[in-house]
Ligand SMILES: Nc1nc2c(c(=O)[nH]1)N[C@H]1C(S)=C(S)[C@@H](COP(=O)(O)OP(=O)(O)OC[C@H]3O[C@@H](n4cnc5c(=O)[nH]c(N)nc54)[C@H](O)[C@@H]3O)O[C@H]1N2
C-alpha cells in the first residue's frame with residue numbers, strides 16, 4: 001500500500017522571509033515542495049532558489065558518509081569511515097588539545113546561518129563548546145554593526161509590523177535590495193504602490209529593486225550617515241520636524257539639531273555622498289510631507305567601516321518627523337527582537353568558563369594564522385557555514401586552512417570549498433530531515449519544521465552529532481539528552497531573567513509546541529497593526545529614542561550621530577586610491593543564498609559566471625569592453641570576472657554580484673580574495689563592501705573565451 005502525507009516545513013535559509021512550505025511525501029520520499037498558502041506573510045510562493053530545494057535534498061553530490069582526509073590538505077581526497085570512528089577521532093583530538101598546555105580554547109567552533117532554526121542553529125552546539133571550554137565565536141559576519149547602531153538609538157532593532165507596509169505611502173529602500181533579498185515584503189510594497197505609494201531606493205548599485213523603483217538615488221558607498229545628517233539639516237532648517245514627538249519621546253533633539261545644522265549643510269553632504277543638492281532637498285521634503293513614511297534598511301548598507309553610525313543616524317529620522325506615530329510609518333531593520341525565544345535555556349551561557357576568549361568570525365584569517373591574542377587555534381569545527389568562500393581576506397583564510405597542524409572538522413550537506421580542507425567531513429541532514437522551530441527576521445510568525453523524511457544515507461542533524469560527541473566526551477547526560485521537541489518547548493518558555501521592553505515578553509503568550517504542530521504558523525501575540533514606537537516605548541535605558549546617547553558619552557565616544565568615512569574611502573585615503581581607485585561592492589546574486597545553492601546546476605547556470613559591473617567611463621579609460629574578462633585586484637588578492645559595462649553604477653564604483661564557490665570560478669578564488677577583515681565602528685562587524693580595488697583587462701586561457 002503506498003502512503004502519501006503532507007508535512008509542514010520552514011525554509012531554513014538566512015533570509016528575512018522564512019517561508020512556510022508544504023512537502024508532499026510518498027512512500028518516504030519527498031515528491032513535491034511548495035509554498036504554504038496558509039502563511040499570511042509568505043503567501044504560498046517561494047523564491048526561485050528554494051523552489052529547487054528538492055534538487056538540493058536529492059542531489060547526487062550530497063555528502064553521504066563520514067570521511068577522513070586521504071590526500072594533502074585542500075586536495076579534496078577522502079575515504080569513507082564509520083560514524084563511530086569519526087566521533088572517536090574528533091573527541092580524542094579535542095581531548096588531547098584540551099589537556100595540552102594550550103587548553104581547550106585552542107578549539108574554535110565556526111558556524112553561522114546555514115540554518116536559521118533555533119535548534120539546529122544555536123542550541124546543543126553552544127552547550128557542547130561551552131562545556132568543552134572552547135573559544136567563543138563572535139558571530140559578526142552579517143548584522144552586528146546595524147544591530148548595534150539601531151540599539152543605540154532605539155534600544156532594539158528598528159521594527160514595524162511588515163504587513164502594515166501596505167499602508168505606507170513613501171517607501172525608501174535604504175541599502176536594501178528588497179525585491180531580491182526580501183521578496184515577500186516587496187510584494188507588499190508593490191501593493192502599497194498600487195494604492196499610491198512612491199518607492200525610492202538609495203543604493204550605489206542599480207540593483208533589481210532600484211531598477212523597479214520610482215526613483216533610484218545612487219549614493220557613494222559607505223556615506224549614508226552623511227546623507228541622513230544632511231536630511232536632518234533640511235528638516236530642522238525648514239521646520240519640518242515633529243516637535244511634539246521630539247519633546248515627549250526623544251532624548252537630545254536640541255543637541256542633534258545643533259550638529260546637523262552646523263556640520264551637515266547640503267552642499268557638504270552632496271560632496272561626500274555624490275548626490276546632487278537638489279536631490280537631497282527633494283528627498284527630504286517628500287519624506288517629511290508624505291505619510292506614512294517607511295524606511296526599509298537592510299544589512300547591505302552596514303558592511304562599511306562606519307556601518308554602525310550609518311544605521312544609528314538613519315534610525316533617528318522617523319523620530320524627527322514623527323513617522324513612528326502612524327501604522328505603516330517608521331523603519332525596519334529586523335523583526336528578530338520581537339521573538340522572546342529563551343536563548344539562555346537553549347545555549348546555556350552559564351557553562352562558559354570565566355575569562356574565555358572570543359574570536360571574531362570575520363577575522364578567521366588572523367585566528368588561523370596565529371595573529372590574535374590567546375592560544376593558537378589547533379582545531380576548528382565548522383558547521384552551518386562555508387568560510388572558505390564567505391570570509392573576507394580569502395587568500396589568508398585558505399592559507400590558514402592549509403596548515404598541516406590544524407585539525408579541521410566540517411559538518412556539511414555538500415563537499416564545499418571549506419570541506420575540501422577538512423580532516424574529517426561529516427554528512428548533515430537538510431531541513432526535510434530534521435525537526436526545528438523558527439522565528440524570523442522579516443515577519444511576525446512562529447513556525448515549526450517537521451521532519452518530512454528520514455535522514456538520507458548516514459546524514460545526521462547538528463544536534464544529533466553534538467549529542468554523540470558529548471556522550472563520547474563523558475559530558476553530563478542531562479545537558480544533552482533532551483529531544484529536539486523538548487528543546488523547542490524550552491525555547492518557548494519565557495526567560496526567568498526579567499526581560500526588558502524588547503523582546504516584548506507577552507509575544508509568546510498562548511503559543512506552545514502543540515498549537516504550532518497542529519495549526520502551523522502562529523502570529524506573535526502582538527496587536528494587529530502593531531506600531532511599536534507610536535507612543536515612545538523605546539528599549540533604550542531612558543525609554544526614549546536616544547538621538548543623544550548618555551551611554552556613548554559615558555564611554556567617551558561621540559554621543560551624537562556622525563559620519564564615519566569608510567576605511568577605504570578615496571576621499572580620506574587618497575594614498576590608497578592612487579593605487580586602487582574603485583570602490584567595490586559585492587552583494588548577493590538572486591540565484592544564490594550567500595554561497596548556498598552555487599552547486600545546484602540550474603541555479604548556477606542562471607547566474608552564469610562571476611561578473612564585474614563598471615561604468616562606461618571607467619571601462620573606457622582602462623580599455624575594457626563589455627563582455628571581456630577582467631582581473632580585479634588589490635594588495636590582498638586577485639579574482640577574475642567578466643566585465644559588464646553599464647550605467648548600473650556611478651564612475652568610481654564597481655559591483656561583483658554573488659559569493660561563488662571557488663571551484664566554480666576561472667581561477668579557484670572568489671571576490672573575497674579582495675575584501676578586508678577590518679571591522680565596523682560599532683558591533684565589530686564585517687566590512688565586505690568597504691573595499692578599494694583596481695581593474696584591468698585579462699586575457700584568459702583559450703577554454704574560457
Ligand atoms: N537571493 C538572496 N537573498 C538573500 C541573500 C542572498 O544571498 N541571496 N542573503 C540573505 C542575507 S544573509 C542577508 S544579510 C540579506 C541582505 O539583504 P540586503 O541588505 O538587501 O542585501 P545586499 O544585496 O547585501 O545589500 C542591499 C543593497 O545595499 C547596497 N549597498 C552596498 N553598500 C551600500 C552603501 O554604502 N549604502 C547604501 N545605501 N547601499 C549600499 C548594495 O548595492 C545592495 O544592492 O539578504 C538575505 N537574502
Ligand SMILES: Nc1nc2c(c(=O)[nH]1)N[C@H]1C(S)=C(S)[C@@H](COP(=O)(O)OP(=O)(O)OC[C@H]3O[C@@H](n4cnc5c(=O)[nH]c(N)nc54)[C@H](O)[C@@H]3O)O[C@H]1N2
Pocket residue numbers: 014111112113114115120141142299382383384385386387390391411412413414416428429430462586587588593594595596659671672675688
Ligand atoms: N563578498 C561577500 N561576502 C559575503 C557576503 C556578501 O554579500 N559579499 N555576505 C555575507 C553574509 S550577509 C553572510 S550572512 C555570510 C553567510 O555565510 P554562511 O552562513 O557561511 O552562509 P552560506 O554560504 O550560505 O553557508 C552555509 C552553509 O551551511 C550549510 N548548512 C545548511 N544547513 C545545515 C545544517 O543543518 N547543518 C550543517 N552542518 N550545515 C548546514 C550549507 O550547506 C552551506 O554550505 O556571508 C557573508 N559573506
Ligand SMILES: [Mo]
Pocket residue numbers: 014141142143299
Ligand atoms: Mo547575512
